[in-house]
Amino acid sequence: MNTNPYDVDKISKIFREYLMEQGLRITTERKTILEHICRVHGHFDVDMLREMLEEDNFHVSKASIYNTIELLMNACLVVRHQFSTQVVQYELKSAAMGHHHVICSYCGAVREIRCDAVARLVKDVKITRFSYEYYSLYIYGMCSKCRFRLMNDKKDKNK
Amino acid sequence: MNTNPYDVDKISKIFREYLMEQGLRITTERKTILEHICRVHGHFDVDMLREMLEEDNFHVSKASIYNTIELLMNACLVVRHQFSTQVVQYELKSAAMGHHHVICSYCGAVREIRCDAVARLVKDVKITRFSYEYYSLYIYGMCSKCRFRLMNDKKDKNK
């Protein structure tokens, strides 16, 4: 029933319309960057995106990547995540809407889970003087790897 | 029924115990920084905290503030928020647990709301190989001020 969250044609069309509406130009860079974002099925950061583009022999400056991501966020097509310090990651909004993020506070690993009950409830939260666009739910805790490592560290200490 | 989320004595005790447990030292700086954090009823950032301390004639280097906040996060007493770019804010975990964040994507204004139904549901989400510590829910959209401003801008254009 759900439509593909990575549908390039659909997403590119929305971006084109947004740019025209705002009187901004539809450049090769902007189009190509968005196309590559749609190919990443998951999170991405500026460097990763740049490498992908470079591998495709498409050279863009970092400044243009930042510029384009900014526009995509304004167009509500991309959302920003900052799970830990120093690492800013982005994600297509259409993809982000389908899951929540489970983050290990110790190693920083990020996992995605679905929970439609939570999703439904959050969308129905009534907020006065505010028009809802989207939400991010980050659940923090300790992953099994870190728990295991911690247990072993304690054992070693007691020896 | 709820206990005061800003209870200095209780929070300081937990921090002291954490430090001893980890073989770390209980310094005047660490104690004083935490005491000031408990006085902020809301979010704070490193500079704000430093100003507060300075006003109290307590001089600490930024490095020590960063160091102490790091420890407080490891002790699960403080959580980090990054609502928009460039501004990292922190909050006492005991305070953060009582509310969700409503953020305007346009002006960056942050509001807090309570919704116990969501809180209960999220805490009960079953996650395999993971021990839950806390969660953050960020709801993004447009606040009434920005909506109003946008409407006026459009009117002006059409003139």
Added chain:
DNA sequence: ATGTATGCAAACCATTTGCAATGAC
């Protein structure tokens, strides 16, 4: 033809790091 968008390099600024001096234990 006009003026926005790009690329590049320099600037910025929050955070981190290195090291000598201090102070907790």
Added chain:
DNA sequence: GTCATTGCAAATGGTTTGCATACAT
């Protein structure tokens, strides 16, 4: 007395900015 912690200043690195050139309209 020992060694972790602090303060200071320098280093780091992601993001932003300024400006000449390229190109969308």
